[in-house]
Amino acid sequence: xxxxxxxxxxxxxxxxxxxxxxxxxxxxxxxxxxxxxxxxxxxxxxxxxxxxxxxxxxxxxxxxxxxxxxxxxxxxxxxxxxxxxxxxxxxxxxxxxxxxxxxxxxxxxxxxxxxxxxxxxxxxxxxxxxxxxxxxxxxxxxxxxxxxxxxxxxxxxxxxxxxxxxxxxxxxxxxxxxxxxxxxxxxxxxxxxxxxxxxxxxxxxxxxxxxxxxxxxxxxxxxxxxxxxxxxxxxxxxxxxxxxxxxxxxxxxxxxxxxxxxxxxxxxxxxxxxxxxxxxxxxxxxxxxxxxxxxxxxxxxxxxxxxxxxxxxxxxxxxxxxxxxxxxxxxxxxxxxxxxxxxxxxx
Amino acid sequence: xxxxxxxxxxxxxxxxxxxxxxxxxxxxxxxxxxxxxxxxxxxxxxxxxxxxxxxxxxxxxxxxxxxxxxxxxxxxxxxxxxxxxxxxxxxxxxxxxxxxxxxxxxxxxxxxxxxxxxxxxxxxxxxxxxxxxxxxxxxxxxxxxxxxxxxxxxxxxxxxxxxxxxxxxxxxxxxxxxxxxxxxxxxxxxxxxxxxxxxxxxxxxxxxxxxxxxxxxxxxxxxxxxxxxxxxxxxxxxxxxxxxxxxxxxxxxxxxxxxxxxxxxxxxxxxxxxxxxxxxxxxxxxxxxxxxxxxxxxxxxxxxxxxxxxxxxxxxxxxxxxxxxxxxxxxxxxxxxxxxxxxxxxx
Numbered sequence: 001x002x003x004x005x006x007x008x009x010x011x012x013x014x015x016x017x018x019x020x021x022x023x024x025x026x027x028x029x030x031x032x033x034x035x036x037x038x039x040x041x042x043x044x045x046x047x048x049x050x051x052x053x054x055x056x057x058x059x060x061x062x063x064x065x066x067x068x069x070x071x072x073x074x075x076x077x078x079x080x081x082x083x084x085x086x087x088x089x090x091x092x093x094x095x096x097x098x099x100x101x102x103x104x105x106x107x108x109x110x111x112x113x114x115x116x117x118x119x120x121x122x123x124x125x126x127x128x129x130x131x132x133x134x135x136x137x138x139x140x141x142x143x144x145x146x147x148x149x150x151x152x153x154x155x156x157x158x159x160x161x162x163x164x165x166x167x168x169x170x171x172x173x174x175x176x177x178x179x180x181x182x183x184x185x186x187x188x189x190x191x192x193x194x195x196x197x198x199x200x201x202x203x204x205x206x207x208x209x210x211x212x213x214x215x216x217x218x219x220x221x222x223x224x225x226x227x228x229x230x231x232x233x234x235x236x237x238x239x240x241x242x243x244x245x246x247x248x249x250x251x252x253x254x255x256x257x258x259x260x261x262x263x264x265x266x267x268x269x270x271x272x273x274x275x276x277x278x279x280x281x282x283x284x285x286x287x288x289x290x291x292x293x294x295x296x297x298x299x300x301x302x303x304x305x306x307x308x309x310x311x312x313x314x315x316x317x318x319x320x321x322x323x324x325x326x327x328x329x330x331x332x333x334x335x336x337x338x339x340x341x342x343x344x345x346x347x
Numbered sequence: 348x349x350x351x352x353x354x355x356x357x358x359x360x361x362x363x364x365x366x367x368x369x370x371x372x373x374x375x376x377x378x379x380x381x382x383x384x385x386x387x388x389x390x391x392x393x394x395x396x397x398x399x400x401x402x403x404x405x406x407x408x409x410x411x412x413x414x415x416x417x418x419x420x421x422x423x424x425x426x427x428x429x430x431x432x433x434x435x436x437x438x439x440x441x442x443x444x445x446x447x448x449x450x451x452x453x454x455x456x457x458x459x460x461x462x463x464x465x466x467x468x469x470x471x472x473x474x475x476x477x478x479x480x481x482x483x484x485x486x487x488x489x490x491x492x493x494x495x496x497x498x499x500x501x502x503x504x505x506x507x508x509x510x511x512x513x514x515x516x517x518x519x520x521x522x523x524x525x526x527x528x529x530x531x532x533x534x535x536x537x538x539x540x541x542x543x544x545x546x547x548x549x550x551x552x553x554x555x556x557x558x559x560x561x562x563x564x565x566x567x568x569x570x571x572x573x574x575x576x577x578x579x580x581x582x583x584x585x586x587x588x589x590x591x592x593x594x595x596x597x598x599x600x601x602x603x604x605x606x607x608x609x610x611x612x613x614x615x616x617x618x619x620x621x622x623x624x625x626x627x628x629x630x631x632x633x634x635x636x637x638x639x640x641x642x643x644x645x646x647x648x649x650x651x652x653x654x655x656x657x658x659x660x661x662x663x664x665x666x667x668x669x670x671x672x673x674x675x676x677x678x679x680x681x682x683x684x685x686x687x688x689x690x691x692x693x694x
Contacts, residue, residue: 080457080460081459082428082459083459083633110427112427112462113429113462114429114460115459155657156654156662157654157655157656160650160653170592178588182585186575186582212654228533234665235529235533238527241664245643248642249634249639250487250630252633279460281462281593286464286599287466287598296596302604302605303500303588307503307559308504313502315501317588
């Protein structure tokens with residue numbers, strides 16, 4: 001999106017319609033297509049374009065190649081009073097993860113906390129889309145997912161973990177949720193590609209070359225370093241590992257280093273087995289919702305009114321920038337790059 | 348411990364006895380003193396001396412000043428099938444957090460997952476001590492705690508969050524647990540003091556001076572940056588925030604910026620109200636324990652046998668270095684600095 005003249009803007013509802021149409025034409029059931037469109041629009045609305053409608057073409061290609069099962073029969077099993085498992089049957093991951101969070105909330109409503117592990121799933125876009133669902137219902141939502149190898153271990157010289165996101169959302173009375181949605185690498189690989197396109201150097205501690213040596217040259221960058229870089233990357237690598245333990249080792253999904261690559265030719269005989277793990281927690285069963293709301297409001301007020309490096313840009317809570325962008329895009333529309341515009345058959 | 352000639356080594360059992368004696372002499376009940384000694388020895392055994400027996404004197408001082416309640420009456424309330432709350436009544440935090448994890452495991456045994464929030468607690472030492480308890484019983488344990496202000500927000504110029512640790516432990520069949528125990532800052536402040544003592548510069552992106560400007564000079568360092576530093580500190584700050592939401596906003600503890608400082612004169616009228624949040628998850632209710640063990644062993648084998656920057660130092664999983672150190676210290680004893688030796692009345 002470096003050439004602004006070629007970027008067009010569209011209302012969210014129009015994009016949602018075109019994403020649904022593309023996915024249904026590629027073989028998805030209308031209900032599954034609608035859930036995927038909803039997840040992609042979450043990201044597009046808040047400005048996370050890397051995980052927004054741009055991905056619709058990727059999913060459509062996988063539906064056609066057989067890398068995604070267009071007519072999955074997901075199987076949900078409640079395994080205890082507060083836990084469940086969902087076998088996503090290799091379908092679109094978005095309806096599967098919405099379902100998992102929905103079940104986790106049902107469990108939490110009864111038991112105070114609920115957790116659902118998902119296996120035989122696929123790429124689910126932005127983890128925050130599912131965490132936000134819990135916050136909208138007054139609960140704290142936690143969502144993690146493993147992914148195919150893209151990030152080194154600390155002192156490792158080859159990709160091992162995926163970018164393994166951690167998302168969390170928490171309700172804020174009369175306002176948008178507190179929202180954290182982060183990769184456990186410093187940056188995603190498509191940010192490296194952006195630096196390549198712009199012809200500028202990478203920040204220190206984010207990427208490695210093909211031999212596993214740190215590099216600031218985006219042309220030579222071959223894979224990513226964990227959050228914390230050369231000095232403190234053991235922390236990012238450990239967080240990525242925690243994501244893998246919960247998402248894959250616990251659920252029956254493939255661990256990152258043996259998972260079919262996202263860029264590999266995915267077919268019905270060569271599918272990813274991605275795992276997700278979602279938790280919902282009901283504040284009502286802890287300090288109580290009213291006390292929670294009061295404490296949250298006070299905490300956020302202290303945070304946002306603290307001293308900032310730049311008085312024109314106050315300190316923000318996780319999600320503040322994203323919801324601000326969502327309000328902006330409600331007026332201006334959502335920017336779409338030319339390639340995605342063509343794929344989505346947009347005017 | 349820069350002067351090795353002044354460091355003496357002692358067997359763990361002997362240190363545990365001296366810690367218990369010191370705490371009981373300061374007014375603690377023998378059972379509480381024993382649990383605190385157990386937590387401190389966890390850290391001392393695995394080489395985390397900043398959170399080991401060195402802290403016993405600090406707790407003894409607080410017991411004498413009234414900053415800690417020597418005879419607390421903790422109140423545990425089960426709030427739902429899978430959740431509970433523990434009011435620690437301002438006693439030593441270690442017995443409180445062991446109790447919280449023990450209750451969470453009981454809940455998880457029945458419900459698949461269990462969570463307990465602790466409030467009116469105090470400084471609990473190393474978070475990993477409690478996470479390990481779950482792993483020893485075949486469960487995944489998660490432990491977070493907030494703490495008093497010491498770390499800036501991203502683009503903030505004053506301390507806001509505490510160093511807010513995240514710990515997780517997972518069982519490994521026939522071996523020590525996978526163990527993550529990390530602050531959400533890059534380094535703790537006592538590491539800054541070590542750089543001061545050594546007279547060498549700080550790594551980039553770890554500390555700020557009193558005006559909130561980044562500094563590499565340990566003499567000018569006034570507080571810490573969140574993990575990720577100047578470029579990616581929004582991630583560390585968001586993780587610290589998640590810890591505060593779970594530990595304090597959810598439980599009724601004080602949030603970090605309003606908490607009584609660890610260095611402040613703590614008395615019966617001026618106590619910290621620290622919060623912890625612990626979760627136990629039973630793999631039996633997900634993929635099943637046997638499948639979990641197989642997947643975990645395969646994952647760890649892939650991780651440890653991956654290519655390393657330095658072939659003499661293979662890649663390690665979280666905890667590997669610590670358990671290795673524990674085996675080493677079993678033979679050599681645990682090193683104790685002169686000040687702590689005096690406080691503990693060691694020969």
